[in-house]
Amino acid sequence: MTGGLDLDAILGEIAADMAREEDRGKVADYIPGLAGVDPRHFGIAVVLADGSMHVAGDADVPFSIQSISKVFALTIALGKVGDQLWRRVGHEPSGSAFNSIVQLEAEHGIPRNPFINAGAIVVSDVILGGSRPTEAIGEILRFTRHLASDESIRIDEDVAKGEKETGFRNMALANYMRAFGNLDHAAEDVLQVYFNQCALSMTCRQLAMAGRYLMAGGAHPDTGHNVVSALRARRINALMMMCGHYDGSGEFSFRVGMPGKSGVGGGILAVVPGIASLAVWSPGLNDRGNSQLGALALQQLAVATGWSVLNPR
Numbered sequence: 515m516t517g518g519l520d521l522d523a524i525l526g527e528i529a530a531d532m533a534r535e536e537d538r539g540k541v542a543d544y545i546p547g548l549a550g551v552d553p554r555h556f557g558i559a560v561v562l563a564d565g566s567m568h569v570a571g572d573a574d575v576p577f578s579i580q581s582i583s584k585v586f587a588l589t590i591a592l593g594k595v596g597d598q599l600w601r602r603v604g605h606e607p608s609g610s611a612f613n614s615i616v617q618l619e620a621e622h623g624i625p626r627n628p629f630i631n632a633g634a635i636v637v638s639d640v641i642l643g644g645s646r647p648t649e650a651i652g653e654i655l656r657f658t659r660h661l662a663s664d665e666s667i668r669i670d671e672d673v674a675k676g677e678k679e680t681g682f683r684n685m686a687l688a689n690y691m692r693a694f695g696n697l698d699h700a701a702e703d704v705l706q707v708y709f710n711q712c713a714l715s716m717t718c719r720q721l722a723m724a725g726r727y728l729m730a731g732g733a734h735p736d737t738g739h740n741v742v743s744a745l746r747a748r749r750i751n752a753l754m755m756m757c758g759h760y761d762g763s764g765e766f767s768f769r770v771g772m773p774g775k776s777g778v779g780g781g782i783l784a785v786v787p788g789i790a791s792l793a794v795w796s797p798g799l800n801d802r803g804n805s806q807l808g809a810l811a812l813q814q815l816a817v818a819t820g821w822s823v824l825n826p827r
């Protein structure tokens with residue numbers, strides 16, 4: 515699959531193209547810790563099934579992974595309660611903004627999927643599962659470090675604090691779901707977990723490493739042990755494909771053709787099962803809150819490599 519491809523040259527060219535782009539989107543400013551990030555950053559990292567790593571641009575600069583963390587949190591929650599989770603969160607695309615509240619009323623407090631904020635807040639509630647918020651946060655951090663085989667990954671406390679201070683909408687979502695009986699813990703505690711997982715700070719290299727289990731049918735490439743079953747990995751990939759970019763998921767799939775999960779920090783984690791785990795970062799967002807150049811870079815990469823889950827070579 516990867517034979518004959520000069521990935522380092524392809525990534526170098528993409529990074530050079532992205533450096534020339536003037537229309538870079540707009541950096542998220544509703545979270546204080548994100549507002550000051552320089553929109554000129556661009557990084558990309560690709561880890562292949564054989565373990566080789568290829569990078570270009572700012573692949574070693576940490577950024578706030580934000581909603582990309584919803585993939586790792588979902589994986590933990592499924593490990594805890596299995597398919598029971600789907601009683602409390604759906605697995606349908608929402609077609610709505612990431613922080614939308616509108617569908618919750620008609621759907622009795624059951625969020626459409628685990629990748630919109632409401633769904634991720636329910637997932638945080640499941641991870642909390644009777645323990646203290648600091649313990650749940652520690653579990654998410656340890657799990658992410660384990661996936662990436664990298665103990666240096668940390669949580670940016672300032673970003674988490676800023677989210678708490680400005681997270682009125684998330685507070686509303688949490689309390690609204692609690693009113694429907696779809697939250698077991700106090701909204702403050704659940705959101706402490708949610709805000710801290712969103713504030714995970716990672717580089718493209720670390721993120722691509724963390725996504726390897728989704729490339730490898732659920733197995734951790736360094737240990738050979740299953741993080742999740744192959745079926746569960748397939749389903750997480752399916753959710754990323756359908757819901758990973760909110761109301762921009764169709765557009766991303768149309769252009770890139772890979773399961774992907776975006777965050778308002780400008781990162782995207784994408785997976786080509788059996789072939790590659792990829793991470794890209796450019797802080798400027800489009801009007802749906804997804805990285806503008808991140809999607810463009812992945813689109814170029816998909817063309818250059820022929821990688822896609824929709825017409826595998």
Ligand code: GLN
Binds near residue numbers: 684
């Ligand atoms: N922490 C952000 C929020 O809740 C995450 C949103 C995102 O990355 N789309 O608003």
